[in-house]
Amino acid sequence: MQKRWRVGLVGVGRGSGYGKLFADEPRCDIVACCDTSPQALERFQRELHLADNRCFSDYGAFVRSGLDIVFVGTPMPAHAEQTELALEAGCAVLSEVTAASTVADCRRIVAAVQRTGGTYMLAENCIYWHFVSEWKAMVDAGRLGRIVHAECEYLHPIPTLIYDRQAGQPKWRAQRAPLHYCSHSLGPILEMTGDRIVRACGLGQAHNVLPEAPIGGIDMQVALFETASGMTIKLLRTSVLPRHPALHYYALYGSRGYVESSRHGLATPGMLYVEGEMSSAQEIETPMSDPSLPASARAGGHGTAEYSLVQDFLGSLERGEPPRLGVRRAMEMSIPGLIAHESACRGGEWLEVPALG
Numbered sequence: 001m002q003k004r005w006r007v008g009l010v011g012v013g014r015g016s017g018y019g020k021l022f023a024d025e026p027r028c029d030i031v032a033c034c035d036t037s038p039q040a041l042e043r044f045q046r047e048l049h050l051a052d053n054r055c056f057s058d059y060g061a062f063v064r065s066g067l068d069i070v071f072v073g074t075p076m077p078a079h080a081e082q083t084e085l086a087l088e089a090g091c092a093v094l095s096e097v098t099a100a101s102t103v104a105d106c107r108r109i110v111a112a113v114q115r116t117g118g119t120y121m122l123a124e125n126c127i128y129w130h131f132v133s134e135w136k137a138m139v140d141a142g143r144l145g146r147i148v149h150a151e152c153e154y155l156h157p158i159p160t161l162i163y164d165r166q167a168g169q170p171k172w173r174a175q176r177a178p179l180h181y182c183s184h185s186l187g188p189i190l191e192m193t194g195d196r197i198v199r200a201c202g203l204g205q206a207h208n209v210l211p212e213a214p215i216g217g218i219d220m221q222v223a224l225f226e227t228a229s230g231m232t233i234k235l236l237r238t239s240v241l242p243r244h245p246a247l248h249y250y251a252l253y254g255s256r257g258y259v260e261s262s263r264h265g266l267a268t269p270g271m272l273y274v275e276g277e278m279s280s281a282q283e284i285e286t287p288m289s290d291p292s293l294p295a296s297a298r299a300g301g302h303g304t305a306e307y308s309l310v311q312d313f314l315g316s317l318e319r320g321e322p323p324r325l326g327v328r329r330a331m332e333m334s335i336p337g338l339i340a341h342e343s344a345c346r347g348g349e350w351l352e353v354p355a356l357g
């Protein structure tokens with residue numbers, strides 16, 4: 001008989017989205033939840049239909065309550081310690097993005113995975129958008145030639161999630177520089193090209209929109225990266241400037257052509273040009289959802305991305321294989337942004353990106 005995975009969720013916001021998927025998954029039982037906020041825990045309990053003794057505010061007791069999988073959906077500063085404790089308790093970890101908010105915490109996660117031999121995967125949902133697999137197939141087939149440059153942007157104003165002006169209180173994102181939140185942008189680029197970043201340089205320190213907030217209130221940051229293959233990547237990030245609608249943007253430039261998403265967002269057509277195949281650029285769809293999946297696969301949010309991610313994670317556990325976004329790839333998608341922000345603090349100095357994992 002197929003094993004049923006005993007799943008525990010920590011952090012109600014993202015935990016709820018993944019909770020819906022795990023609840024619908026016949027191979028899984030959600031057996032516990034954890035949140036430090038009593039109101040959030042109450043909401044979690046209601047959504048997941050769990051008994052009082054399966055709802056924890058004490059994370060240590062939660063990970064020791066007989067779980068196979070822990071979904072870490074808490075703020076980034078909590079990821080390293082919670083990942084370490086879960087791995088030490090023998091649980092596989094699926095962690096929200098990015099892996100951690102400091103390089104020291106990233107090292108702590110890598111060390112815990114190596115010490116315990118446990119399974120860790122970064123829940124970078126954007127690489128599971130359907131168009132990412134379509135673009136990857138195009139790159140792998142060589143249609144764009146050699147990829148020499150990529151661009152990505154994530155422009156999403158969320159000032160109220162950074163600073164509570166009414167209470168005069170910073171929230172955890174007040175300590176998250178725009179460039180720290182890099183994996184939604186770099187993840188798909190690295191996934192499509194199979195590359196990794198070796199050097200980073202960042203700029204951006206202005207505080208016009210949310211001057212009360214520390215680094216989380218920086219207006220906008222831009223980074224340039226160099227990869228192991230010699231490709232360059234430009235990343236643009238804001239969490240405060242009024243860019244409406246919010247934008248995820250991706251572009252790949254190769255020696256035989258280019259592909260780029262729309263500046264109006266992924267719901268509108270992007271452009272593709274392939275030398276020798278077409279006389280001028282063509283419009284292309286950039287679907288977030290895999291059309292072969294049922295409507296129920298959209299329950300996790302972001303089209304079918306979270307559904308496919310969970311299926312991939314469970315499949316790797318069942319086959320005893322390393323997950324697609326294991327600890328090394330998780331670090332390759334998280335650390336460049338931490339280093340690029342460090343560079344911005346040093347006036348844009350080029351810095352090496354350490355390889356961990």
Ligand SMILES: NC(=O)c1ccc[n+]([C@@H]2O[C@H](COP(=O)([O-])OP(=O)(O)OC[C@H]3O[C@@H](n4cnc5c(N)ncnc54)[C@H](O)[C@@H]3O)[C@@H](O)[C@H]2O)c1
Nearest residue numbers: 011012013014035036037040073074075076078096097098
């Ligand atoms: N992949 C995506 O598309 C996506 C979208 C939004 C957020 N995120 C990521 O999800 C994570 C959570 O973000 P959020 O906006 O939901 O955060 P949040 O501030 O809303 O916190 C989520 C929950 O975690 C609880 N919590 C905080 N610290 C805790 C701790 N130490 N132990 C247990 N519970 C704790 C809070 O009470 C809250 O209920 C972050 O890593 C963020 O980057 C990812």
